[in-house]
Amino acid sequence: MFFNCILIALFEPSVQNLQSFLENAPGLVVVMAFFIAWAGFWFPIAALLAIVLKWQPGKPLQPNQKLPLLVSLYLLAPLILWAAIWLTKTSFSNYGFLTNISILGSLAVGFGLGILSLVVVFVLQFWLGWCRFEESNIKQLPSILLPILLIALFVGGIEELVFRGFLFSELELNYSVWVAAIISSLIFAALHLVWEQRETIPQLPGLWLMGMVLVLARFSDRGNLGLAWGLHAGWVWAIACLDTAQLINYSDKVSEWVTGKNKKPLAGLAGIACLLLTAVILWLFYHLNLK
Template sequence: MFFLFILITFFEPSVNVLLAFLENAPPLVIVMAFFICWIVCWLPIAAVVAILLNWQPTKPLQPEQKMPLLASLYLLAPLILWGVNWLTNKSFSDYGFVGNLSTLSSLVLGFGLGVVSLAIVFSGQFWLGWCSFEKRNFKLLLPILLPIFLIALLVGGIEELVFRGFLFTELAQDYPLWVAAAISSLIFALLHLVWEQRETAPQLPGLWLMGMVLVLARFAASGNLGLAWGLHAGWVWAIATLDTAEVIIYTGKVSDWFTGKNKKPLAGLAGIICVLGSGVIIWLFSRYF
């Protein structure tokens, strides 16, 4: 305890200077500080996880290797953001992340919209003969529904907190709202290249559009992230479940630019229509959210 007291006393002037700087720092500096701290703090964890998983840098990440790395990255984000909030005298509620009944109801509504929008798009593709269902794999769906649901909630919640919450809110202090939305959505899309460049590159326009629609969802919910979180989680849950169980089979009757390059809906016309349609619904019914 005595050593800790000496340590705090020694560093107190530096901490006070840092606090004073961050309280008056431009939003862009705060954003950069967050992302730098996030990556710097995660790299040692990632190195340990990679060693435990026997990952070879010359080989691509396998799904069972990617998941622990992704989980460690995402679980670290709220802690880093909490530290930034402490230094800048802010809270998660300033970014639209509020723990109340309104958030829960918006979350459920957004999740339902995300799942239904994808169901409509895949039904349309099935009717047009662009895809078919592998009925033998339906039995694989039940065991994976809950685990993927929990992962989707985690991924959706943290990405919304970081990108539509923290990043968009900070940028909106210096830029017009539409510019802040465009920049935060662009960063959101580009950061997906970290994991899989070849499969992600064709999805960049779709990911950017997805980010813009999720910003719209936050506006529709009066700044609350619940609707955007639910919509994001619904899309992740539905797509990941179908991919994991390999239920969808593409017939090849049309170019994969219609159904999605590399079997990724956001890399094709169908995914773009799904995201745009969800955005139109949110805009038309925004008064009810």
């Protein structure tokens, strides 16, 4: 009891000062504080994991090395965000994350739309002869569908909560909707460089556009994150399943800048077309919701 009193006496004034500062600080300052805290808490964990996983700086991360690092980073995000919400006296609902059943319906619709948009784009590529489907590899799917689905839902949910939820909402307090969308999408794209630089650089324009489309998805869902979460998870799940099972084999009929450099759809015109198709559907959905 005595030590508890000492701790309260020492830290309570500091917490109150920090709370008062963040409540009155511009959104950009709150955003910077969040990312600094997120990185600061994660770096010691990442350093320890790098030693355990025997990763050497300068060498590309292998999938079995990247996954523990990614999971540790993303598990921290809700905790840091909860602290930010407590300090700024807001709530998760202010960032579009609702705890009612409606978010599950939006999640399912978004997931289906994400899959549908990719099906349309790949069917066109098959028809044009730009790629072919490796039927012999279908047998690999049953063992990977559920694990990748869980990862896709986890990654998509955390990234939407952070980037289209917290980041976009805080920036919107001080900037116009368009500026907040552009900046949050730029940060979303740039932070993918943390994992892989060589393969990510060609994807940066596509990642930025993906961020913009997901902002539109939030607007189409009346400010909620369910639709954006579903879209994000659907894209991640479908592409990861195709890559892991090696179901797509690209031909040399067109440049890889069309189909996707390094076999990454977002690094090619096909991936851009998929995002634009989704944006058109969301735009129509948004205007229907306004009526």
